Amino acid sequence: MISLYDTLSGEVRPLELREPGQVSLYACGPTVYDHPHLGHARSAITYDVLRRYLQWRGLQVCHVANITDIDDKIIDRARSQGRSEPEVAAEWEAVYRNVMDRLGVLPPHQQPRATEWVDAMVAFIAAITEAGKAYTTAAGVYLRVGSVDGYGDLVKRSLDELRASAGARVEVDEDKEDPLDFALWKAAKPGEPSWPSPWGAGRPGWHIECASMSLGILGDGFDIHGGGNDLVFPHHTNERAEALAVGRTFARHWVHNAMLNVDGTKMAKSLGNYRTVEDMLNEHPDNARAFRLLVLQTHYRKTMEVNSELLASARTAVQRLDALARRLTADPNTQPVPEASSVAELLRRFRAAMDHDLGTPEAIAVVFDNVRKANTGFDSASAEGALLARAVLDAAAALGLAVEDASQSVGDDAGVEELVSRRQAAREAKDWATADELREELSALGVVVEDTPSGPKWHRP
RNA sequence: GCGCCGGUGCCCGAGCGGACCAAGGGAACGGCCUGCAAAGCCGUAAAGCCGCGGGUUCAAAUCCCGCCCGGCGCUCCA
Structure with a gap:
């Protein structure tokens, strides 16, 4: 039985699927306007691992990750470079895909672009409006947050608590009925890209994009919605509110990965520790696997640390897997042998670790434990060496850790x-x-x- | 300020009431193997008593209270 921590219920609970054997997974993708950074990489790898593991367990997974290709930042960027928004978005989307590829992140089964889903968004907003849960101001259409029961459940805060801290960082638009109300549709400003709608030309708000695409592709009551834990509020809270406003059931499980620190503190351009994925990858060809190993060695719900020393040590660790693969190639020992209990033990421990809220650190410990056992097997010319080596490599592959095929080199x-x-x-x-x-x-x-x-x-x- | 999450060896990082098991990776040290290395193995070797102070319990790294430190969120940021 596979269990996952669910942000909404606040506990690790069994994965309850809408349809047995099939998993629908929606993970928030990037806004494409700049170089992806290490945080994007951690997030993408987290859901890549989840998807790979579920598949390895025999489940059929439909993994959807959106591309936000219209947004303030894209507009700003286009303006400052004297280019069009689609040009800017296309450029960075290509960079993003390329980087994910180098990181060994499998392409999601579907990667919808927000701009291709505007019709669905308009229809969604219309439904919310018809339900009396939204209103229009000069700036756009707003969702009436107070009309949605359990609005703050995902962040575990009441409306009053949320109101008390609203505006702590951003000024509140005076036209809104409630400072918590958020934009479903933004009226177009001169020169901005816009789409027609019953409320005039404009563009969709961020939250309605993900709500429309996740429900549109995966359907009501899809299984898992994931993203960085910085998205819990407001983004995921608001997506959920939109669905609830029209009486639709949203995600059954909410998964959130933690952030990442570089050199001990959060990554920020102003702190000088901001690192793009490309920089990391260009520093060393093996950093893609090393970074993935670092991600796996920290539980996904815990802030992780990254720095050059850690990447170097992870590279060393990954080489042990390569060395084992080489030994296996040299001595494949394909002879049928009696059921090896050591392999069963490895699989049992590996699955137990992963089944319990994606326990990748423990799963990795199991892998390395067995790297040693496999080597010992080879050293003593026991058939167990090859058997264990194969199982170890298979387990590593289930986590997306590619091991070099020695015969190729x-x-x-x-x-x-x-x-x-x-x-x-x-x-x-x-x-x-x-x-x-x-x-x-x-x-x-x-x-x-x-x-x-x-x-x-x-x-x- | 309000809310949430953390503080475990030289570094990273599991474990979250009980078998004296504080995993696993890296680093360092001593052996074995090797012509020397590399790769690999072994180590009852070295290295944590689990942020600090109280408390609960037969039993706490694991639960409770207070404090200190770090991270995240508080409207578009993974």
Whole structure:
């Protein structure tokens, strides 16, 4: 049984699916106007892992993540660069997709763009208006928050508590009936992109976008809605209010991942610790896997730390998986063997960890525990080595941790093969000077040679 | 200010009432293996008594109270 922490109920509870065997998952995607940063990466990886694991458990998952391609920030950016909003959005959407690809994040099954769903949004707003839960001002259409029962449930705050702190950071529009009321539709300002509507030209508010696309694609009562925990209020609270306002059932489970700190504090341009995913990826080719390992080693609901030292240590750890994969390639031992209880134990522990609120840190601990056991198996020439190695690699793959296929890195390079065999010949002749010289040469080519009992093996790290 | 979440070894980070198990990763140290390395293994080796102070309990890192520190939210930010 799979359990997840649900923000609404405030407890870890069994995943109750709308339809047995099928999971509908909506995770809030990015507003495309700038470089994705490490926080985006953590969030995307979190839901990628959730999706992969559910699939690994045999469930059929429909993963939807939106692209917000119309927003104040996009408009500002377009204006400052003298370009059109669609141009800006398209540029950054492409960057985002490319970065996610490099991070090993599977493309969601659907990635709707907000601008392609405006008709549905207009219809949704009309329904809310007809239900008497919205009103119009010069600035747009607003949802009457007080008319929705349990509005603040997701943040666990009453309307009065919310009102008490409303405006702490932003001034309140005087035309609104209640400072908490939020925009469903924003009247167009001169020069801004706009769409026609019963309330005049304008554009949709942020929350109605996600509410329309999630319900439009996944249907009422879809299973999981996820996003960063900074979205709990107002974004998710407001999406939920929109659905409730027209009597529709919204997400059955709310999942929120925690934020990330760089060098001990929150990432911010003003603090000088702001890091884009591209910068991290360009620093070292293996940082994609290293970062994913770091994400996995911290529980998704806890603030995680990232810095260069941690990335470096994670790279080292990932290499142990590669080394194990190489041993497996060298000694696949495909012979049928009796049911290995050690493999069953590994799977049992792995599943138990993951089933309990996505316990990736413990799952990773299980993986590394078994890396050692598999190596011990290989060392003692037991069939258990290959069996465990395969299970370990499978478990790692379920978390999206790709392990290099050693057989791919060998083969196409006859020059390297030649150097390796010349070195081996020198070794056999106990000509250590020549052997070491050749090892240097290979090293310069980016090749590492390991002398194993069954002869030399080489790979590119 | 109000609300929520955290503070565990040199670093990161599990565990959240009880088997003396404080996982796992990195770093460091000592062995084994190796011509030397690399990779790998072993270590009753070194390293936490779990932010501070009270309390509850037969039993607390795990529950309660207070304090200190950090993070997030308080209208468009993952």
